[in-house]
Amino acid sequence: MINFWSFEEEYRKYKPVFNRIINNTLKKGLIFFGPNLNQFEKKFTKKYKSKFGIAVRSGTDALMISLMALNLKKGDEVITASNTAIPTISAIVNSGAKPVLVDIKKDYLLDTSKIEKKITKKTKVIIPVHLYGQSCDMDEIMRISKKYKLNIIEDCAQAQGAKYKNKFVGTFGSFGCFSFYPTKVLGGYSDGGFILTNNFKLYSLVKKIRFYGIDTVNKKNKFYNKYYSNVHGLNSRLDEINSKILDFKLDKIDNFISRRRTIAKLYDKELKNTNLILPTKNKDKFDVYHLYTVFHKKRNLIVNKLLQQKIKTRVIYPFPIHKMKGYSTFFKKDKHMISEIASKGIFSLPLYPELSLKKVKIICIALKKIMKNINA
Numbered sequence: 001m002i003n004f005w006s007f008e009e010e011y012r013k014y015k016p017v018f019n020r021i022i023n024n025t026l027k028k029g030l031i032f033f034g035p036n037l038n039q040f041e042k043k044f045t046k047k048y049k050s051k052f053g054i055a056v057r058s059g060t061d062a063l064m065i066s067l068m069a070l071n072l073k074k075g076d077e078v079i080t081a082s083n084t085a086i087p088t089i090s091a092i093v094n095s096g097a098k099p100v101l102v103d104i105k106k107d108y109l110l111d112t113s114k115i116e117k118k119i120t121k122k123t124k125v126i127i128p129v130h131l132y133g134q135s136c137d138m139d140e141i142m143r144i145s146k147k148y149k150l151n152i153i154e155d156c157a158q159a160q161g162a163k164y165k166n167k168f169v170g171t172f173g174s175f176g177c178f179s180f181y182p183t184k185v186l187g188g189y190s191d192g193g194f195i196l197t198n199n200f201k202l203y204s205l206v207k208k209i210r211f212y213g214i215d216t217v218n219k220k221n222k223f224y225n226k227y228y229s230n231v232h233g234l235n236s237r238l239d240e241i242n243s244k245i246l247d248f249k250l251d252k253i254d255n256f257i258s259r260r261r262t263i264a265k266l267y268d269k270e271l272k273n274t275n276l277i278l279p280t281k282n283k284d285k286f287d288v289y290h291l292y293t294v295f296h297k298k299r300n301l302i303v304n305k306l307l308q309q310k311i312k313t314r315v316i317y318p319f320p321i322h323k324m325k326g327y328s329t330f331f332k333k334d335k336h337m338i339s340e341i342a343s344k345g346i347f348s349l350p351l352y353p354e355l356s357l358k359k360v361k362i363i364c365i366a367l368k369k370i371m372k373n374i375n376a
Helices: 008-028 035-047 059-069 086-094 140-149 198-212 241-250 252-271 299-308 337-345 358-375
Strands: 051-057 077-081 096-102 123-129 149-155 175-179 192-199 292-295 346-349
Touching: 035 051, 035 192, 051 059, 051 198, 059 086, 059 175, 059 192, 077 086, 077 299, 086 096, 086 358, 123 140, 140 149, 140 192, 149 346, 192 198, 241 252, 252 292, 252 358, 299 346, 299 358
Parallel strands: 077 096, 077 123, 123 149, 149 175
Antiparallel strands: 051 192, 175 192, 292 346
16 A cells, blocks of 8 residues: 555654654653753754744644734634635634635635735735645735735745745745644654744744743743733643654755655656646745645546555545635635635645655556546
């Protein structure tokens, strides 16, 4: 069986290191807020050329804490893409704001030409979702944000290391939010997330929010480092063990991304003459290929035939947000045609650093044979 994703090969490769990390961390007697976390936060922030950064419990928390820091009021609106993960929307709703969706382009990313039509007096934030390892058109999004004085929170859960015009995603707006869910470009061995910002005031605030509103930044505050809530906060901690594992893997992230791009290049080469619609290319963007997503109207047939040959794929995402019952009150009249069309034909092929090129070729041979029979 060729899995869509697996951590087992990586775990076997680095098992002695991971075991040493676990043992050494436990010996120190610190589970949270220790030296491992501090070191990882500094390294991640420096790596992605930002001034300030904090680690949190998940990518979802990263988004929600960022929204909380902007002090949104009930009824305030947040614009984001119609083709996104549930957590993007749940974070907006849980912050007390109202999500407003904009349809996507054929590259599955936010259609910037449709944003301004959605802006109202209640609009406060735009969340561009850098999906599948690709970056959104940040020049246009930043132009719109300046024109209407809107904050930008970048959802970089699937695009760590991606660039737009040679600048890392997550460094354009007020906040850049990342996920360390195990399948991500930098995946941990539990959940995790990160917030980047270049604004010290916002950094101080999100650091309070992450830990019940306790101030661990401002030494002039008489309640500094005391068990005292300065603002309404929550519990969003990244533990010491996962911090150290992520720190170790961060040193290898460029190799991981290079490997993802090598696999994607092989897919491009082998599948270019099929009727599959392959990922788009843009000279202004550096893609990290969190996912290699293709499109075909007979998606379900293709996916089933691949599974019969013990090749697993995944559909990300099979249902547009505005079609989900859980958010129907927000999107009763919404129609986002490209998202709806995409959801019926997209599927992602196996892609992770430990996937061998031999297996990639096996996948391509099987897929080309299936496509040839479908097109016959």
